[in-house]
Amino acid sequence: MSEQIKNDQELRREEELKLLESESINPYPYSFDKTHSTLDILNEYTDDNADKFKNVSLAGRIVAIRRMGKASFCHIMDEVGRIQIYLKKDDLGEIYDKFRLFDIGDIIGVRGYVFRTKTGEITLHTQSLLLLCKSLKPLPVPKVEIDEAGNKIVYDAFADVELRYRKRYLDLIVNPDTREIFKKRSKLITSMRRYFDSHGWLEVETPILQPIYGGANARPFITHHNALDIDLYLRIADELYLKRLIVGGFEGVYEISKNFRNEGMDKMHNPEFTSMEIYVAYKDYIWMMEMTEDLLETLCLEINQTTEIEYNEHKISFKKPFRRAKYYDLCKEYVGRNLKDLSQKELLQIARSNNLEIDPYSSAMKILDEIFSEIVQPNLIQPTFVIDYPLEMSPLAKKHRTEPGLVERFELFVCGFELANAFSELNDPRDQRKRLEEQALQRAAGDEEAMVVDEDFLYALEVGMPPTAGLGIGIDRLTMVMTGAKTIRDVLFFPHMRPESKSK
């Protein structure tokens, strides 16, 4: 392993580190007791209750320094905010001279009393100062000005997207908006868990390494188990395992699941992504729709304190109930004609007359799907349940109770993209076998994404699964909608990146 060539700023910081150590300052001590966060002080301090803030301690990273000879001002940042601290040689003595060796990026602990400067900023008057961590790399902290209206002006923000993703810790230190997105993401998952748990549904874990992959149409990542000498697949979905648990007698199970699909990446797709799947016994997709809109309204309220949010200049309302529209009705609405029971040739012609480029040998269902996603889907801005899909598109969904050729399925679209997918789950083992065998035929015909027959799953269905409703929600996409993020990379701490060249 070769060390990289260091620049002048890095070399200087290393020298400072040695100097501090030679003056018996430990640059990496073990702990620090803080009494307050920056926000505690900023929110609670008033000029009348200054007594309560006579002796507080804070810790954080230095993000700005203004030295003025024998006194200095800094801003330090902790998880929740930033606050100004005032350092004066008279009060600090010897350590004030060592403070010359402190830099932007260093983490310090300070103790003192809170006051208001003559320009009005709530500030900690520091009476003792402790280095908690010396930073050896220069940080890309931008200059921040607050104008008279209270607006924040950021100069030269750290904006290089590649660096922001590769070195996310820098992005998190330097761009407070980035942290807010991830706090919302966590809050969303916590709220979702709370919602499910309050209904008595059980959070479970199922295998990520699977001998047979299933539950979705996608190409898997393949890995190898040495001891057993068999190939295993990273799960593309956890659906078939969760249904086995319903067979086993649990009446409500959910899993927040990292899934892996060996496919392209773009602003809606990452090779590993998070979905939530839930299965509830004795329910159907109608019930699931009601649960889903209640869940999303609740989540949106808990995260954003409102059911109205903005995305891409659209005002989105998560107030329930959401619009419900049948798949073929929407096709008729946006394409201008009924697409049900049309032949492959007719569909191909319609696709072409709508300027869609389609492989002429595609199946009728593939063409229909293409027409739907190109022509209908972009119009589904407000939360919309699309219901009653063609049977051929949904090998794990139960046949519609009244409409032949359709299944009891809905997908939820918001802002033009798919957020959720749900069925009345197919529990007739004979029908399920038939549908999986059809998938196997498509697979044999070259469709690499078609499903594989999972005999053990069929055995489970033969043992018997109660009527069940199932739902999957794309957590990354839901986070995008809830935070206004335009790319999935902005809601993943560490989005997948091509490795940098080997020389590094």
Place this chain on the structure above:
RNA sequence: GACCCCGUAGCUCAGGGGUAGAGCAUUUGACUUUUAAUCAAAGGGUCGCAGGUUCAAAUCCUGCCGGGGUCACCA
């Protein structure tokens, strides 16, 4: 995978055949309520990598690496 755009100092960017530039950051000096602190001075670059054209390449050409966008597959 195809096409288009981008890669210059720690950060944000200018320069686009003739000695490598600015602001912030950094260093030194001054300054005990500043806040994009200020004032004075200084240091800092394999111009993504490798070839080619040229008297001369950060600049033009080719290939490669990385990123972004559009398209295709997919949630």
